[in-house]
Amino acid sequence: MAKHRGRGFSAIEYPTGMNQGGDPSQAWIKMKPDGRVDVFAGTVDIGQGSKTVHTQIVADTLGVPYDWVTMDNSNTDSSPLCTGTFASRGTFIGGNAVAVAAERVRERLLEIAARELEIDPSDLEVSDGEVRAKGAPDRKLGVGDVAAAATWTHGELITGSGAWMKPYSAPDPDTGECDPHAAISYAACVADVEVDDETGEVRVLKLIQVYDVGHAINPTLVEGQIEGGAMMGLGLGLLEATYPYYPALDHRGDQFGSYLAPSTKDLPEFDNVILEYPSSEGPFGAKAIGEMANNAQPAAICSAIYDAVGVWVTECPATPERVLRALERRSEPRREGKRIVFDEDLSVRSVSATGGEGFLAVDG
Amino acid sequence: MSLIINGAEYELASPPLTSLLNVLREEVGLLSPKAGCQQGGCGTCTVLIDGEPRRACLTPLGAIEGAAITTVEGLGDPRNLSPVQAAFHEHYAAQCGFCTPGMMMAATGLLARRPDATRDDVLEALAGHFCRCTGYVKIVDAVLSAAAGRVDTTRPEPEAEPGEPSVVIPGSPA
Known part of the structure; x- marks a missing residue:
């Protein structure tokens, strides 16, 4: 009777922008007369930070400070449509939509600035809230001045709308060949576990996780996704089960506590690595992180259990009962x-x- | 029945068996304590009762006559955050935010009791609080940095007042 340590790993790939022919996000952006920017987009921030990331994308594309940009996704009536916050599409598809819209706002902004500065729009650039002539940085105008000129001098509104959807790629009837998704993220997870062969209990000691997200637009939020996903994956690997005989309702738990989920006491040591191999399709090269963040851990944990005690638990979660039954079968x-x-x-x-x-x- | 809630005295009309959670949310109108599992399992309704973190959903009003209650609303305000609030803000310790009020109250209770809390103290104090978004890592980091006094609680830049743009509108007739 003893505790055994083991190490296992798993590697996954996760597609974004899938070939399902009808998965769009749309966005509309307008500029206030003082240069501040209102973004209307339907993508719902459920805490993962899409509002922050979309704000960054708009601010960077437009060349204005982050603080000038306000995201309004308060309701689906006033905002353009977004298919939803799922399938890890918030940054990739929603982000592409606001980037396209911001690009058009930028073009309109330069058009108005060109009239004010009497310089061709193609010779202008915008950054840090100022429109400047390329090669002659002294010829400049604040974005707020351009927006004011649009409003009060020219009687126009600086606005732009955009949408993004992966064009449908029809599978070849003979080979099935098609372009299945717009970008693929990759990840690997190493799990160090300790298995008690008397009680069947498994503890995850350490998770080393490597995620290729294309470009981490907000690295702290990416890390939040990695850590949050890891604890969900740990739960799927060790604790979280639908009740026995699912979907029959017999023996269903009726208390909050009858569904086990990881707590701070299950927290392993984390080592997170973010890799950036940019996608040609995503905003600023970004791919996806959301859902893939809880895919790799269960497999890595089960491999680590095999490494520790020499038996495969082939059904998740690897509860103490399943570990003991596997040991007994052996x-x-x-x-x-x-x-x-x-x-x-x-x-x-x-x-x-x-x-x-x-x-x-x-x-x- | 009366309670001192965030420093102010309240005369309450709710019957004595009403849970403190319902009193706070329904009668007093303080919405930071959340109604999660309402079985004492998830921890998001946690408030301080005479300084101790307690589940508001399991506490009948009649059992705490005259007690001092603290909720997140009593910790600080947007321009003057409490150390725990500032640390949560700095460390990105909230994602969806549903567990956050309970986490903050448990952490505040812990640090009042044990200002030099260790990592194990923090893990123990937060063990009954479920979070499904953050994986706890940034929450634990936040509480530890608040314990070490490594947070800036001041917010020097005031937020723009509504209707009063922070940028002067050049060329406008106004």
């Missing part, structure tokens, strides 16, 4: 009148009912 079958004892190396010894002893098998 041993000689239980015989009438005999007690089976596991020693530290999991070799098997039998003790007869009369106290006599004899080795049945040693399973390395």
Whole structure:
């Protein structure tokens, strides 16, 4: 009876912008007469930070400070449509939509600035809230001045709308070949676990996780997704089960506590690595992180259990019961009148009912 | 029945068996304590009762006559955050935010009791508080930095008043 340590790993790929022909996000942006920017987009921020990321995308594309940009996704009536916050599409598809809209606002802004500065729009650039002539940075105008000129001098509104959707790629009828998704994120997870072969309990000691997200527009939020996803994945690997005989309602838990989810006491040591191999399709090269963040851990944990005690738990979560059953299956079958004892190396010894002893098998 | 809530005395009309959570949310109108599982399991309704973190959903009003209650509304305001609030803000310790009020009250209770709390103290104090977004990492980091006094609680830049643009509108007739 002992605790055994093991290490396992898993690698995953996760597609974004999938080929389902009809998964759009739309955005509309207008500039106030003082240069501040209102973004109307339907993508809902459920805490993952899409509002922050979209604000960054708009601010960077337009060349204005972050603080000037306000996201309004307060309701689906006043905002353009977004198919939804799912499938890790918030940054990739929603972000592309606001980027396209911001690009058009930028073009309109330069058009008005061109009239004011009497310079061709193609010779202008905008950054840090100022429109400047390329190569002649002294010829400049604040974005607020341009917006004011549009409003009060020219009687126009600086605005732009955009949308993004992966064009449908029809599969070849013979080979099935098509362009299945717009970008693929990659990840790998290494899990260090400790398995108690007496109780079947598994503890995750450390998770090393590497995510290629294309470009981390907001690295702290990406890290939040990695850590949050890891604890969900740890729950899927070890704790969280639908009730027995699902979907039959028998034996369903009726208390909050009958569904086990990880707490601070299950917190392993984390080592997060973010890789950036940009996508040609995503905003600023970004790919996806959302849902993929809880995919790799269950497989890595089960591999680590195998490394620790030499048995595969093939059904998640790897509850103590499943671990013990796997250990038992690995041993000689239980015989009438005999007690089976596991020693530290999991070799098997039998003790007869009369106290006599004899080795049945040693399973390395 | 009376309670001192965030420093102000309240005379309450709710019957004595009403849960403190319902009193705070329905009668007093303080919405920071959240109604999560309402079985004492999730921790998001946690408030301080005479300085101790307690589940408001399991506490009948009649049991705490005259007690001093603190909710997140009593910790600080947007321009003057409490150390725990400032640390949560700095460390990105909230995602969806539903568990945040309970986490903050438990952390505030812990740091009042044990200002030099260790990582194990923090893990223990927050063990009954479920968070499904953050993986707890940034929450624990935030509480530890508040314990170490490594947070700036002042917010020097005032937010723009509504209707009063922070940027002067050049060329406007106004």
